[in-house]
Amino acid sequence: MTRIVLAVIAALCSIANLAYGQQWQTVFYVDSRVGYSSNTYLNPYLSEWDRSVASGYGTVTVMGQTAWFDDKNVAEFTAGAVFEPVFGQTDTWKGGLGLINYRRKFTDNLTGGIETGASYFSSSYQRTLLWAQPTLSWFPTPFTNIKVKAGTNYRHYNDYVVDSVAVNSKDQTGLYALELETWPSFQWRLSAGLYGSLATLPSVGRGFRSTGSATHIFEDGESLRFTVGIEQYRNEFTTTVPDGGGGFPPVGGPSGDTEIVENTNRIFRLGVEANYPLNQQLSLFLNVEGLQYHSDAVSDNLQDIQVSGGVRLTFNATRFNNRGGIEPDWQKNDSRQEVQIRYAGEGQLYLVGDFNNWQRPGIPLVEQGENRYVAHLDLEMGSYEYKVLEITGGEEGWISFSENIYTVDDGYGGENAMLLIEE
Numbered sequence: 001m002t003r004i005v006l007a008v009i010a011a012l013c014s015i016a017n018l019a020y021g022q023q024w025q026t027v028f029y030v031d032s033r034v035g036y037s038s039n040t041y042l043n044p045y046l047s048e049w050d051r052s053v054a055s056g057y058g059t060v061t062v063m064g065q066t067a068w069f070d071d072k073n074v075a076e077f078t079a080g081a082v083f084e085p086v087f088g089q090t091d092t093w094k095g096g097l098g099l100i101n102y103r104r105k106f107t108d109n110l111t112g113g114i115e116t117g118a119s120y121f122s123s124s125y126q127r128t129l130l131w132a133q134p135t136l137s138w139f140p141t142p143f144t145n146i147k148v149k150a151g152t153n154y155r156h157y158n159d160y161v162v163d164s165v166a167v168n169s170k171d172q173t174g175l176y177a178l179e180l181e182t183w184p185s186f187q188w189r190l191s192a193g194l195y196g197s198l199a200t201l202p203s204v205g206r207g208f209r210s211t212g213s214a215t216h217i218f219e220d221g222e223s224l225r226f227t228v229g230i231e232q233y234r235n236e237f238t239t240t241v242p243d244g245g246g247g248f249p250p251v252g253g254p255s256g257d258t259e260i261v262e263n264t265n266r267i268f269r270l271g272v273e274a275n276y277p278l279n280q281q282l283s284l285f286l287n288v289e290g291l292q293y294h295s296d297a298v299s300d301n302l303q304d305i306q307v308s309g310g311v312r313l314t315f316n317a318t319r320f321n322n323r324g325g326i327e328p329d330w331q332k333n334d335s336r337q338e339v340q341i342r343y344a345g346e347g348q349l350y351l352v353g354d355f356n357n358w359q360r361p362g363i364p365l366v367e368q369g370e371n372r373y374v375a376h377l378d379l380e381m382g383s384y385e386y387k388v389l390e391i392t393g394g395e396e397g398w399i400s401f402s403e404n405i406y407t408v409d410d411g412y413g414g415e416n417a418m419l420l421i422e423e
Contacts, residue, residue: 026066027414028315034058035287035308042289042306045082046093046121051304056087059310074113076101082121095121103135108357111137115149125166126158133175143184143354143383149177150198174198185383185420189215207233219406221277227289229269234262265295279403283312325402326388330419333376337421341365341373343399346392349373353386353416360396362389385416 038054040046045059063080078099085092096119103113116132133151140146156170176198181191196208208231215225271289278284286309293302329340343349350362355377365373365388385408388399398414401407407415 026064028062028064030313031061031063031310032059032312033285033308033310035306035310037304037306037308039291039304039306042291042304043084045084045095045097045119048127051302053086057084058087059084059308072105074101074103091123093121093123095119103137109139111139115151125160128154128156130154131175133177141182144182145180147177147179147181149175149179151175176201183383187217189217191215205232205234217408221406223275225273225275227269227271227273229267231267231269233265235265263296265293268292268294281314283314285310285312325400325405327402327404328388328417335378336376337379338374338376339365341388342371343373343390344371345390345399347390348392349399350389350391351375351377351386352389353419354384355379355386360389361391379419379421381421384419384421385410386419387414387416 034056035058036056037043038051040048040050040053045061060083061080063078065076065078067074067076076099078101079096080098081094081096083092083094097117098119099115099117101113101115103111105111112135114132114134117130119127119129121127131151131153133149135147135149137145137147151174152172153175154170154172156168158168159166160169161167174197175195177193177195179191179193181189183189190213192210192212194204194208194210196204200206200208209229210231211227211229213225213227215223217223269289269291271287273285273287276284288305288307290303290305293304326341326343331338331340339351341349349365350360351365352358352360352362356363363375363377365375368374387410388401390397390399401415401417406418408418410416
């Protein structure tokens, strides 16, 4: 386990060093949790249907991500290791995963790219997953993203026990995904997704997985996330329907007709997750999730539950300029928004965010007095994410924000400040 963690850190640092002089960010986090699950299908890393392992468990996850980007391109490299002992069981799950995500901006509203990844986990059996999916994202507004993905998924199982016999199996499936994310306000984030096999199209009802979530973000950074999901899978089998010619003693005639019977299985999921940041590096979390399984073939429904909680430590290893934590002060001046920033750096400061479609270098902040920078913007009512960029001698770097400024994750290991314009 130690060798795997060191390899993850070394690989991400090596990638970051190759990108020296470019715009990049690197972040590591350690996630430690304990919990109970009555079905490993509710495990975020395994997701394998097994109701025989109803037990408490512990998980230690070490993840790292480095991201390189310029005005048109973003490349993310993510790797991690997972160690999960199951209490009361002789087997321990362990393994790792790696992801590569590339995106290119075609227009202000359209981006495209590719997502690839691989994972390996082992316990009483071994599972290997490989996948690759081209992506296309459309931003009808700065606060709404609609994403389409389609690609291939490869699975390989070794020593998987079926009817007391260890077997090896592998399969390859074409998959699609439709995802939506929107921010109706700076306190609410809504998302939804539809996932399935390309082989079922256009009959989506033959097999799909749908998810929905609503996240409320409080002023001090706490968050509460509600999730719901529906999965449906249909399969067909043949059966013989008896008629008058059957039975004993035989009286002659056919014994029955063969017909195709369709069976539908559905899984309903419901969950809630709370996150409480103690500071910028340390946060506590609690997750509760349940599911109900229903099949046309049986009259009984099956229920399962998962409860877990733990602590997450985040370390931002970005090499951007993080001298001090700035506190932008926004005020309405006539019909315009005025921002003032006090900063004791040596470079030129710029605002980059939703209000200029994240085009760098951005909107210049004019120095007015010692260490005081000011800019004026014409902004409509709404919420905006932004950063402050410093350029010194041709080198660029983001300036970090004070803990007193409300920020959100920028998706690359850093933070965006939030600005809300009301009437």
